[in-house]
Amino acid sequence: MSEVRGIVFDNVCKNYGKSVAVDHLSMVVEAGERLILLGPSGCGKTTTLRMIAGLEKITSGTLTMDGSVANELAPGERNVAMVFQNYALYPHMTVWDNITFGLSLQKMPEPEIRSRTEKVLEILNLSGYETRKPGELSGGQKQRVALGRALVKQAPFFLLDEPLSNLDAQLRLHARTELVRIHEMYKPTMVYVTHDQVEAMTVGQRIAIMNQGILQQLDSPDTIYRYPANVFVAAFIGAPPMNLIQAKVQDGALWVGGVRQEVPQEWHPLLLSHTEVCFGIRPEHCRLTDKPSLPGAVEFVENLGGQRCLHIRLQQSGQKALCVMPSEQALPPGAAGISFAWENVNVFAGKAGTNIGRPLSLRHHCA
Amino acid sequence: MKIKLTGGWYWHVLLIGALLIQLWPLLFMFSTSFKTMDQIFLSSLNPIPSQPVLDNYIYVLNNLPLLQYTANTFIIAGSITIAKLVTSILAGFAFVYYDFPHKEKLFNALLLTFFIPITVIMLPNYLLMAKIGAMNTAWGVILPQLADGMGVFLMRQTMRNIPRPLLEAAQLENAGSYTILWRIVLPLIKPSAIAMGIVFFINAWNDYFWPMLILGDKNAYTLPLALQMFISAEGGSEWGVAMAVAALTSLPPLLLYLVCQRFIINTFMQSGVKG
DSSP states (O other): OTTOOOEEEEEEEEEETTEEEEEEEEEEEOTTOEEEEEOSTTSSHHHHHHHHHTSSOOSEEEEEETTEEOTTOOGGGSOEEEEOTTOOOOTTSOHHHHHHHHHHHTTOOHHHHHHHHHHHHHHTTOTTOTTOOGGGSOHHHHHHHHHHHHHTTTOSEEEEESTTTTSOHHHHHHHHHHHHHHHHHHOOEEEEEESOHHHHHHHOSEEEEEETTEEEEEEOHHHHHHSOSBHHHHHHSTTTTOEEEEEEEETTEEEETTEEEEOOGGGHHHHTTOSEEEEEEOGGGOEEESSOSEEEEEEEEEEOSSEEEEEEEETTTOOEEEEEEETTSOOOTTOOEEEOOGGGOEEEETTTOBBOOOOGGGGGGOO | OOOOOOSOHHHHHHHHHHHHHHHHHHHHHHHHHTSOHHHHHHSTTOOSOSSOOOHHHHHHHHHSOHHHHHHHHHHHHHHHHHHHHHHHHHHHHHHHHOOOTTHHHHHHHHHHGGGSOHHHHHHHHHHHHHHTTOTTSHHHHHGGGSOOHHHHHHHHHHHHTSOHHHHHHHHHTTOOHHHIIIIIIHHHHHHHHHHHHHHHHHHHHHOOHHHHHHOOSGGGOOHHHHHHHHHSTTTOOOHHHHHHHHHHHHHHHHHHHHHHHHHHHHHHHHHHHHO
């Protein structure tokens, strides 16, 4: 399976009448990787997945799978396995028949079907449930049968459409690690749609973030978390989300409200061409201190269990900032605002919202 | 959940009264078939025969080619049922899963057929059957009833309730339309299809008007036509015999209903819930 050459989107668009679901998407899904399509509902991620499966026709552009153009291929000819959001198990068939349905249609020899299915049932802990019907299974079991039905095909492309969204939190955690384990066994090219950023971070080797049909950023989870490409990604990834603070550029410094913010020398060339920016700092990179660079007052404290999230109202500008600190740590006495290190800062252009980049001296952080 | 019947005795009286009015003709049919001619005219409203006799049944079984009539009716009703089921399921499937030009218009045209009374299409159909030489044959009765607008409508509604991902999952397995219909759709709509088939069968079995126009020859008669022989002016009014034939005629649909009532009740209840 290692010679498979992945999935290439070249300027792919999908329109429904006048509304645009996917807008000039160009990206490469490397063979054998786990790529997550992440975004809010209606961002076009499921449409993108369904275009790979052939369940949606491509309006324009080229989709290449395994080295050949797939635009006009019927779903059954694309050699994809898919797990649907609501599992789409055939309610009138037993677990065994659900899993073997596709193989028997391919007229695969009976012993081969049997050995593949038994193996999959064993991997997924479903042995003993062969004769049950989907109606007699729990949500987690149904999800595993759906997974089994896709796995047993041993297809080079493995598509998952929010496969864990119907599971409770605990099962989801378990299923996430299972999915990664199973992927490591077969190494198919996996495209996984979710709106859950934790799922994206834990399962994905790379994440493609979409919004309103447009690809916002495609990179490793770490890079996306540390260096979001624009304000949308910055706000979407991370819980609690990144602080995005509006500021003006004047005299080689940033002004937040009326408060002057000294900027390290190496940032100057980048900032000079802008008048308004938005600078982003993760709440965990903020420190509550008595000598703050951003003065403000704690409005209230949210308990997140192991951590506390402080909501801070900044002086003068009135903007809100979040700061996360360990629960066991007491609030420093005389705290008058937050401070941060510039190496953890991302700066976004005022109107466009795109990341203006980082000084050369800090580039080594970009893995 | 069981709802307890409480209060409103007058409702019960009303409903029981309505039930009796419905059942009265049936009861009378059965009781008259066990009466002699004398009893029939003596006790006009007494449903219980004073001395039940089997004479009418013996007469019917000895003197009428009842087996022939039953076979005729079975062939006609069975063929119509199968044909209507096949066409309704295929058309419903096409309306739900295929995109083709003027789909909505075609479907609306189909719905319009509900409102065309049989008397309007009777004459053209009759002339057509005469032209193709189908008079006096089972074909003449069957051919104009191969499809049914209501059947297509019901099958379409039922199939629309099947979640799309089920079919998409099958498509990904390279299942063709035939496989999808046969292995996925049909098993899921089975209860509705059976219920609809029963309704088709009972209607075709009881149909009187169209077979009467087509079948002039006594050998080709269906049971409802045979029944008519005893109550028509020519045949005299042998009520006892007529009721025995009527009772025998109504048995097969009744049995069919009893065997399959689970499907009928389920389907009608589901359609109530899903709307």
